[in-house]
Amino acid sequence: MNDTVQSHAAKAPAADKSALKKLGAKVRKRLAANPRVQTVMEDRAEIFAVGEFLSAAECDRMIAMVDGVAKPSTVFDMNYQDQYRTSYSGDVNFADPFVRSINRRIDDLLGIDTSFGENIQGQRYLPGQQFKEHCDWFYTAADYWAEEKAHGGQRSWTAMAYLNEVEEGGSTDFTRIGVSVPPQRGALLIWNNATPDGLVNYDTMHAGTPVTQGVKYVITKWYRTRRWG
């Protein structure tokens, strides 16, 4: 455990615990009933995948949109200058009918109220770029938490789609549990950021490892525990 994590664990109350527990159970049940959903891991962290969730044509269309919005990434106070997340990112236009249809499909797959979902974010990694180890859930001891708490609360599930094959590197590594997912065009990776009890799950720590050759495109959608925005 690093210092940040340790101080968080000491100070953090279990924010949105019952909502996270409920949403965990609801989505878990829905995914289990879907034969397209593969289980990547389910004990220390709940991680699932759906192959060919997006068609090649949909991936290409999304890639063009990501290229249109990608700028240096910022992750709250850990910003681009810190070299923490060096990929370029940006929200794709949520009002675009194509983006709305992809949004609906992800909402429907997970069975989460569409109002809980943040806007889809696109990311592009060039050689050498990465997103270092992090958790998608919020540190409730951090300054940004008051704002996030008022706008949807804790993050519950993450859904991330790979839009292209990467020549080399760029896997998504769940660093504490030894799970490494290589980019596969059109595949959707889904995970619960909380434990079945509704506490933030430290075993969901993950990284977008450096791309060493080629380029990597992904879209990410994060869900809250309540209406976002």
Ligand SMILES: O=C(O)CCC(=O)C(=O)O
């Ligand atoms: O690009 C990846 O593999 C990981 C991206 C990620 O962790 C995120 O968008 O939260």
Ligand SMILES: [Fe+2]
């Ligand atoms: Fe992440």
